[in-house]
Amino acid sequence: MDQLLQHLLNGLLLGATYSLLGIGLTLVFGLMSVVNFAHGEFYTLGAYAAFAALMVASVHFFLAIPLAIVVGAAAGAVCERGLLRPLRGQSIDTVMLVMIGLWIAMQNAELLGWGGVAKSVPTPFPTQPLVLGPVSVAPLRVFVFVVSAALILGAHLLLARTKLGRAMRATFQDRETAALMGVSIERIHTVTFAFGAGLAAAAGALLGPVFLLYPSMGDLASLKAFSVVILGGLGNFAGAALGGLVLGVAEELGAGYVSSGYRDAVGFLMIVAVLLLRPSGLFARAERVG
Amino acid sequence: MSRAVVSVVVAVAALLSLSGAGVFAQDPIKIGVIQPLSGPVAASGNYVRMGAEIARDWINARGGVLGKQVQLLIEDNKSDPKEAATAAEKLIVKDKVPVIVGAWGSSMTLAAMPKLEEYGVPMIVETSSAASITKRGNPWVFRLSPPSEMEALGLEKYLKDFGIKKADFLAVNTDWGRGSVGAFGDLLKRSGASVGAVEYMDQAATDMNAQITKVKAGSADTLFLTTSVEQITLVLKQAQEQRLTRKVITTGGSSSPSQLIKQAGAAAEGSYHILFFLPWFPEAMPDGKLAKAFVDEWAKRGHPFEGLTEGFRGHDGVLTAVEGVRLAGKADPKAVQEALWKVNVMGLNGPIKFEKDGPAGKESGQSKPSIFIVQVKDGKIALPAFAAKK
Numbered sequence: 174m175d176q177l178l179q180h181l182l183n184g185l186l187l188g189a190t191y192s193l194l195g196i197g198l199t200l201v202f203g204l205m206s207v208v209n210f211a212h213g214e215f216y217t218l219g220a221y222a223a224f225a226a227l228m229v230a231s232v233h234f235f236l237a238i239p240l241a242i243v244v245g246a247a248a249g250a251v252c253e254r255g256l257l258r259p260l261r262g263q264s265i266d267t268v269m270l271v272m273i274g275l276w277i278a279m280q281n282a283e284l285l286g287w288g289g290v291a292k293s294v295p296t297p298f299p300t301q302p303l304v305l306g307p308v309s310v311a312p313l314r315v316f317v318f319v320v321s322a323a324l325i326l327g328a329h330l331l332l333a334r335t336k337l338g339r340a341m342r343a344t345f346q347d348r349e350t351a352a353l354m355g356v357s358i359e360r361i362h363t364v365t366f367a368f369g370a371g372l373a374a375a376a377g378a379l380l381g382p383v384f385l386l387y388p389s390m391g392d393l394a395s396l397k398a399f400s401v402v403i404l405g406g407l408g409n410f411a412g413a414a415l416g417g418l419v420l421g422v423a424e425e426l427g428a429g430y431v432s433s434g435y436r437d438a439v440g441f442l443m444i445v446a447v448l449l450l451r452p453s454g455l456f457a458r459a460e461r462v463g
Numbered sequence: 464m465s466r467a468v469v470s471v472v473v474a475v476a477a478l479l480s481l482s483g484a485g486v487f488a489q490d491p492i493k494i495g496v497i498q499p500l501s502g503p504v505a506a507s508g509n510y511v512r513m514g515a516e517i518a519r520d521w522i523n524a525r526g527g528v529l530g531k532q533v534q535l536l537i538e539d540n541k542s543d544p545k546e547a548a549t550a551a552e553k554l555i556v557k558d559k560v561p562v563i564v565g566a567w568g569s570s571m572t573l574a575a576m577p578k579l580e581e582y583g584v585p586m587i588v589e590t591s592s593a594a595s596i597t598k599r600g601n602p603w604v605f606r607l608s609p610p611s612e613m614e615a616l617g618l619e620k621y622l623k624d625f626g627i628k629k630a631d632f633l634a635v636n637t638d639w640g641r642g643s644v645g646a647f648g649d650l651l652k653r654s655g656a657s658v659g660a661v662e663y664m665d666q667a668a669t670d671m672n673a674q675i676t677k678v679k680a681g682s683a684d685t686l687f688l689t690t691s692v693e694q695i696t697l698v699l700k701q702a703q704e705q706r707l708t709r710k711v712i713t714t715g716g717s718s719s720p721s722q723l724i725k726q727a728g729a730a731a732e733g734s735y736h737i738l739f740f741l742p743w744f745p746e747a748m749p750d751g752k753l754a755k756a757f758v759d760e761w762a763k764r765g766h767p768f769e770g771l772t773e774g775f776r777g778h779d780g781v782l783t784a785v786e787g788v789r790l791a792g793k794a795d796p797k798a799v800q801e802a803l804w805k806v807n808v809m810g811l812n813g814p815i816k817f818e819k820d821g822p823a824g825k826e827s828g829q830s831k832p833s834i835f836i837v838q839v840k841d842g843k844i845a846l847p848a849f850a851a852k853k
Contacts, residue, residue: 289500437665
């Protein structure tokens, strides 16, 4: 029983990070129909930006995270203006190829800039775990969980309740009508992509200190983000948030009670099952952002 | 008269070939190096590369080999077996290297091995531990690193001191990890201890909490940990978060304990590490002077100290490859393969000399390296009390 509780706790903590990875990706896909293969690279960028802020500019840990989000969003805006805007109206495949190119270029730039040796990020949190009866958890992970939840909620509110969010949804639902209503279409495209990139960078800045930083860290993040997005339904914001938790808990229980060697297989089996039985995602009835 | 002229010409030619002008006029001796320079185990690969470069520079400063300078052609296998095979093929077919040093991970080495056989080029294996590497009947493989079985034997004399009754295993899900679990598991069973949970993790995995929770539920006293320094760091930190109390022993020699102290902090305290080079105590190495010189040169180049336990492999690999070329008398793969059997040099780890291993008639070469054990104590590296005595 104690073991099960610890597994569930581990799974939820891990799942929240998957959710955070998934929402940025699903947002960009749902609104812009761009399959962002470079999503994991914005995650890596966020992690290294936080590291640079901490170690090079020696700003405080809590300031390094918002800084990393700004860097990620700015990089996203530049990519949108430079790469995606000229491709507007091109087929989704062309855009996909460009994004794969961006992924490779960004990862190699990170390798060139930072070297391949893993780096660890110091945090102000104590390393001694918080003990809650039979289970224990690191204070840093609790912080990451809380901030992830806040970011997911904040992103949801921004989309659903603000004028900017409404303009975003309107633009991608019907471009011409939105333009006639006075929405600056080009600006919305840039803002939306920057938003998705910023969320990925936030995940990187939060998870970098939990794990380690290395240039190819984004590959695993991308893989998990895509899994979450497929589980939750492409473009489904709430689906991605829940899908992350489901994937985290499933992996954890699979590794704990079936076989740790097949840990990742558990997640993929679930995706295959979802694609066969509920191809539009586990939470297909939830509202779509797109 | 004519004989005197010939000998003068030969002497002049020999002198020229040794002088700088002669060196630049000739093609260098190319040595291929395949390492993981990017990807999840990149730290280790880069350290091995740094060690290989020191060996190259030392050899060239002494005049190179066969009167020619040594050139390293370094390929990145991206921590990926498929890339290791591609890199081997590129080095052999395009660059025409007579010998390769590589490819760090067992799965990467195993993937490159069929290419060695296909084209007939020898490879010095500097790091890989899976037993199967020298058991497959590939006569082009010459291994410096100990297979897990040999490592387990090295630990055997200390088993009583460790007082292991039951041990769990957590290993990377590769040929290396799985081979290591088998070898150390056999050792424990032979000595009357039992094996508890056996858990694996993907090479790129970062969250090992599930495995740790499972291990924690058991009743073992020791945890054998086999993976790269990156994952060891994460496992130790996550084990601390879950209050796992086990004697931890890492195997494979790639744990870079100084890096663990830096990155895992207190979580590394008390852990034991099997290593093949001790940069903290160079004078205790079989060739203390050589070890000291290497540690000094490493520092002079500004390389991180924690990389030395991995970097020595690159030095010994290149040293062996060049010695093979020297004994062969030419940069020809077949000749180098035959010459490698005659190699008898002193490396940083100790004497390098190959013995036959694997199916008769198609044996691979296996050297018998020295094996050491250290402990993290009060945030420093120490020889465990029992090992210091023996």
